[in-house]
Amino acid sequence: MLKIDRKKLDLAMAKKCYNITDLVKKSSVCYSSIVKISNGNMSLTTRTLGKIAKALDVEPQDLIQE
Template identity: 40%
Template sequence: MLEVNQNKFLLALAKAGMTTTDLEAKAKVGRTTISKVVNGNTKIRPALVGKLAKALNVDVEQIVDFK
């Protein structure tokens, strides 16, 4: 599991000019999943992080924290 940084994620979303609905469609993930990330339940599988980063057009490193 990777830990998504909520602030970095929201910043990437804003920079992309996308709504969470846009991201759901582009990343092909459900509303519940996006909601969990936006609301801080941020431990998610690497494949999902990859989908979100690709949809936001950012590198994975830009939305996760490494510990």
């Protein structure tokens, strides 16, 4: 099961100067899903990981927990 690393996500968002609303707009992933994923309350699909990584201009592996 893929889990996003909250610290890595926050750093990638800071690099792009994005808040959650910006990430929602750029990734086309709904707000509630992003919040649940970032809090570890929802598993991450490869498709959603790809959308978030693309929106943040990072590699998908740069966002997941080791």
